[in-house]
Amino acid sequence: MDLSSVLGLIQTALELGLICSVTVLALYLSYTMLNVCDLSTDGCFTLGAVTGAVTAMAGHPVLAVFAAMGAGLVSGLVVSVLQTRMGVNSLLAGIIVNTALYSINIAIMDGASLLSLNKTQTVFSLMKTALAGTPLAGQYKLLTALAAVVMIVLFLTLFLRTRMGLAIRATGNNPDMVRSSSINPAMTTTVGLCIAGSFTALSGCLLAQYQKAADINIGQGMVTIALASLLIGSTILGRGGILLRAVGAVLGAVIFRLVYTVALRLDMPAFMLKLVSAVIVVLAISIPYLKTQLPVLRRRMQRKAG
Amino acid sequence: MLELKKISKTFNPGTVNEKRALHELSLSVPDGDFITIIGANGAGKSTLFGAISGSFLTDGGEILLDGQDVTLLPEYRRSKIIGRLFQDPMRGSAPGMTIEENLALAAGRRGWLGHISRQDRECFRAQLRELDMGLEDRLRQPVGLLSGGQRQALTLLMATIA
Numbered sequence: 135m136d137l138s139s140v141l142g143l144i145q146t147a148l149e150l151g152l153i154c155s156v157t158v159l160a161l162y163l164s165y166t167m168l169n170v171c172d173l174s175t176d177g178c179f180t181l182g183a184v185t186g187a188v189t190a191m192a193g194h195p196v197l198a199v200f201a202a203m204g205a206g207l208v209s210g211l212v213v214s215v216l217q218t219r220m221g222v223n224s225l226l227a228g229i230i231v232n233t234a235l236y237s238i239n240i241a242i243m244d245g246a247s248l249l250s251l252n253k254t255q256t257v258f259s260l261m262k263t264a265l266a267g268t269p270l271a272g273q274y275k276l277l278t279a280l281a282a283v284v285m286i287v288l289f290l291t292l293f294l295r296t297r298m299g300l301a302i303r304a305t306g307n308n309p310d311m312v313r314s315s316s317i318n319p320a321m322t323t324t325v326g327l328c329i330a331g332s333f334t335a336l337s338g339c340l341l342a343q344y345q346k347a348a349d350i351n352i353g354q355g356m357v358t359i360a361l362a363s364l365l366i367g368s369t370i371l372g373r374g375g376i377l378l379r380a381v382g383a384v385l386g387a388v389i390f391r392l393v394y395t396v397a398l399r400l401d402m403p404a405f406m407l408k409l410v411s412a413v414i415v416v417l418a419i420s421i422p423y424l425k426t427q428l429p430v431l432r433r434r435m436q437r438k439a440g
Numbered sequence: 441m442l443e444l445k446k447i448s449k450t451f452n453p454g455t456v457n458e459k460r461a462l463h464e465l466s467l468s469v470p471d472g473d474f475i476t477i478i479g480a481n482g483a484g485k486s487t488l489f490g491a492i493s494g495s496f497l498t499d500g501g502e503i504l505l506d507g508q509d510v511t512l513l514p515e516y517r518r519s520k521i522i523g524r525l526f527q528d529p530m531r532g533s534a535p536g537m538t539i540e541e542n543l544a545l546a547a548g549r550r551g552w553l554g555h556i557s558r559q560d561r562e563c564f565r566a567q568l569r570e571l572d573m574g575l576e577d578r579l580r581q582p583v584g585l586l587s588g589g590q591r592q593a594l595t596l597l598m599a600t601i602a
């Protein structure tokens with residue numbers, strides 16, 4: 135394999151990593167900050183992809199981005215209403231919405247299970263046109279993805295420092311304290327999940343436009359992949375401030391993609407992706423726990439030996 | 441003026457764990473009074489405070505604060521007019537957030553999109569100095585690093601800062 139194809143692979147991994155990192159940032163908000171594991175992520179990702187694809191096919195690639203985010207927001211709203219106003223367990227609320235979204239997504243695709251965007255303008259092709267003739271022209275995909283990620287990271291770092299942001303973080307940390315600060319944790323959970331939903335859908339929309347296709351399974355396993363990326367990121371940059379940890383989430387997504395690309399080159403079949411991400415999640419969650427158990431084990435061994 | 445009119449609370453009614461913690465308790469507290477409530481462990485002191493601050497709905501009776509009936513007001517709305525310290529020092533503050541973030545949330549001076557300003561920080565520092573625990577130099581440390589007593593002192597400040 136020559137250098138240019140290696141660079142090409144890295145480039146693709148970087149682009150896909152950045153696009154998926156928007157979902158990781160959604161989880162950074164819902165999982166890390168709000169302490170809610172939103173299992174509607176897969177369906178919401180697909181929702182963004184198909185809503186965006188349909189809107190782009192109607193000739194509005196930029197509007198597609200906002201349509202997708204709007205749809206994701208509504209999906210997040212439904213999840214949060216189920217869990218904060220109707221007493222549905224938060225994991226179950228995600229699973230229920232995820233199931234419902236499957237039908238809704240097919241309905242949006244008007245019964246099809248695959249939409250092709252080959253002949254459609256996308257935000258990427260718009261960027262290509264805009265950059266034509268400049269030295270950056272070859273990097274239009276990377277720049278589009280990067281622009282989205284930078285905007286989301288900036289938004290999150292500013293937002294999480296506002297009073298609303300503090301309230302969302304406190305809700306994940308100690309809801310009793312939120313209540314005694316005259317803030318309704320149901321409200322903060324709702325705001326957090328709506329924003330996270332819109333990010334997840336944005337991520338799906340970008341992926342569909344990037345690969346010029348949206349299918350009903352585009353989001354399958356996203357929650358595990360994103361969680362794996364988030365946990366990789368937090369082992370690298372988990373101790374810093376809000377900005378640093380958000381950057382860590384993005385890095386985690388890119389690293390995940392790079393590792394996956396390498397694994398593919400080493401002849402790992404593509405269908406192994408989900409298994410790999412599942413193993414990463416298990417390792418990332420269990421290693422810190424097992425580490426705390428290690429001293430006890432060591433002492434026990436010593437006692438037996440001594 | 442705080443008035444409790446015949447409030448009752450029975451936990452787990454109709455089960456073997458049934459426990460009548462408050463029974464038709466009436467109490468009126470005029471403005472400016474300083475009151476100490478003494479009772480054996482399990483007498484119902486925390487339950488009384490829970491009822492006043494809205495942690496649960498009482499089985500009967502009315503709770504009036506300055507003439508306003510707050511019996512049915514949810515806890516997060518009541519906390520606008522009632523400052524409160526939990527018996528458990530871990531419950532009153534968010535351990536993963538810094539001292540200044542906890543104080544800012546409790547103070548609630550700015551709108552939803554407001555950030556902590558230098559002015560806020562100065563004010564927090566001045567108030568923390570009065571506790572005389574050296575917390576004024578630790579504004580950016582997570583609350584989880586504080587001792588139980590330090591956390592309770594911080595919660596007291598949070599309850600009165602608004």
Ligand SMILES: Nc1ncnc2c1ncn2[C@@H]1O[C@H](COP(=O)(O)OP(=O)(O)OP(=O)(O)O)[C@@H](O)[C@H]1O
Nearest residue numbers: 451452459461479480481482483484485486487488
């Ligand atoms: N959530 C609950 N569910 C069931 N029983 C409860 C609950 N909370 C309190 N109780 C019972 O109500 C009674 C009063 O409890 P409470 O916590 O008010 O006591 P206390 O006066 O604050 O005691 P202490 O001095 O130990 O703090 C106790 O018998 C307790 O077991």
Ligand SMILES: [Mg+2]
Nearest residue numbers: 485486487527
């Ligand atoms: Mg008590």
